[in-house]
Amino acid sequence: MKKHLTIPEFADLLGISRIAVYKKVKAGKIPAEKIGRNYVITDKIANEILGKELSESKKKQIDLAVKKVVRQYGKLLKKLGSE
Numbered sequence: 001m002k003k004h005l006t007i008p009e010f011a012d013l014l015g016i017s018r019i020a021v022y023k024k025v026k027a028g029k030i031p032a033e034k035i036g037r038n039y040v041i042t043d044k045i046a047n048e049i050l051g052k053e054l055s056e057s058k059k060k061q062i063d064l065a066v067k068k069v070v071r072q073y074g075k076l077l078k079k080l081g082s083e
Contacts, residue, residue, distance in 0.1 A: 004040040007032075013050065 007025065011018040024030040025039050030049065032039040047053035054062070070077065 003043055004033075004035075005043070005046055007039055007041070010041050010046060013046070 005013070007021050008018045010030075011021040014021065021030065022039070025032045025041075030041065031045050032041050034040075044053065048055050048058075
């Protein structure tokens with residue numbers, strides 16, 4: 001993937017209109033950088049949105065969820081693992 005994607009390129013990847021992406025950028029839902037008159041979305045942000053890469057906060061959320069499940073169902077998971 002390129003280092004930066006324009007709004008129309010990113011809209012094509014998502015399968016939505018460029019206007020919808022532009023509105024999300026203006027609302028702050030999609031982080032973008034303004035270069036001249038155009039907005040670009042970095043490859044890191046694009047990968048996070050497309051689910052190809054996890055941010056540190058998402059990794060922490062997953063770790064906490066796994067710990068909670070192990071704490072609540074640890075004995076049951078051990079029994080299932082031994083079968």
